[in-house]
Amino acid sequence: MRRKIPSNTALIAFETAARHGSFARAAHELSLTEGAISRQIGRLEEFLGVTLFERIGNRVRLLPNGERYAAQVRESLDRLDRDSQYLMGQPSDGASLDIATVPTFAMRWLIPRLLRFQQKHPNITVHLCERSEPFVLAGSGFDAAIHFEHPAWTGMHTYPLFNEVLIPVCHPSLLNSMDAQTALDTLPRLHRRQNPEAWHHYAEETGLSLSNPALGARYDLHAMLIEAALAGLGVALVPRFYIETELDQGRLVAPWPEGKTIAKTFSLVLPEPIDLGQPPLKAFARWLIDEAKTATMIKH
Secondary structure, eight states, X not given: OOOOOOOHHHHHHHHHHHHHTXXXXXXXXXXXXXXXXXXXXXXXXXXXXXXXXXEETTEEEEOHHHHHHHHHHHHHHHHHHHHHHXXXXXXXXXXXXXXXXXXXXXXXXXXGGHHHHHHHOTTEEEEEEEOXXXXXXXXXXXXXXXXXXXGGGTTSEEEEEEEEOEEEEBOGGGTTTOOHHXXXXXXXXEEETTOTTHHHHHHHHHOOOOSOTTOSOEXXXXXXXXXXXXXXXXXXXXXXXXXXXXXXXXXXXXXXXXXSSOOEEEEEEESSOGGGSOHHHHHHHHHHHHHHHHXXXXXX
């Protein structure tokens, strides 16, 4: 069935006039005459069978139907502009991948390693987009996701990468001459807002006594917790694989035991098995799984 879509020229004229609330200002922005803007909007109204603007003398006022339609048209034009510029920026002799991932994983683990993938596959461009919460991968526009296991991935193909086990860390200057147990109960504790019970569960698992596990500042992301710990603001309970470099460099210390419970399992999520994927996605998936295995082996 043929799509019922107005001309782009009419939609652009309408969106511009709606944004400015003026045909004259829309004409100035688009380098057209005011009459041309009026004609385009008139054709659009005739096509739709709906009056979008109320004309009062030389003035115009957007009607309620026009306000709703203007918001929808603006969103569609913005998306079309982004998609067009994205396509224009692709190399003619290469491929690109769009990967959705948890922001802290991208910043703390994936991006520092991407150069190795780029060196192996210089013709594949990897675009990363932040997705803090699970979502429906099918129809999302993403080639794959790197995320924690969740029912949202039902029907997808998941490949485990890491088990998230939490460990307390802090700046070495905070310990001074205190022993580890005293420090853990005395120093400010830092929390991830989405996991307010983490310190309570950690104390139960390890048998360490904490007088008030819930006390302390809260942050949205593990990346924020890590930066707060590096700044000497307190003790953060974070996944160990995010802070291996800081521990090796002595910028953070962890004189306390790891938690015993796996908080989450991070996985690569694909719409189909690796062997059935397109070559660029297959190359990225195999590289990522190998990197995760290598990192786990180095840790142990």
